[in-house]
Amino acid sequence: MRRNAIALLGLAAALAAGCSSPKPLSSRILHNAVYPNDYVERGKVRLKGGSYENSNNHISVELLRIADGDLNGDGVPDAAVLLGSNTGGSAVFEDVVAVLNRKGGPDPRARTFLGDRVRVDTLAIRDGAIYVHMIAHGPSDPMCCPTLAVSKTFAIKGDTLFERP
DSSP: OHHHHHHHHHHHHHHHTTOOOOOOOOHHHHTTOEEEOTTSTTSEEEOBTTEEEETTTTEEEEEEEEEEEOSSSSSSOEEEEEEEEEOSSSOOEEEEEEEEEETTEEEEEEEEEEEESOEEEEEEEETTEEEEEEEEOOTTOOTTOOOEEEEEEEEEETTEEEEEO
């Protein structure tokens, strides 16, 4: 409740100062943004149309899902994106990235690894946090077939996404 009130005050202040209403991050912008990635040499990939591929080192990255909402309490709609990275084998490493909205431009600030070959059913932003519901691997599940339902909530602090209890 307090976070929503702060966000509304920030939005009201921006409007009173003569600023136009905050512009959300469009799907087109997010599908063509630069994201951090541990599997490429320079640590970042630029997506084009939601994907990146480098056949020289067998790496591909795909934007799998987008959620929007205010992550930092400034009244401006931010985003969370789910990225899947493949390094040439059967693994698909999934990360969620918090993307702050800087005057309509994407600012990927923080990310966290969700797992290899997990199945994300829900990605949402609620009350300033990223909510993920997924099917992950239980202790005896083969990599092909996760069965464990898991819900996680992440909040952004600086350049870090931390899991909230």
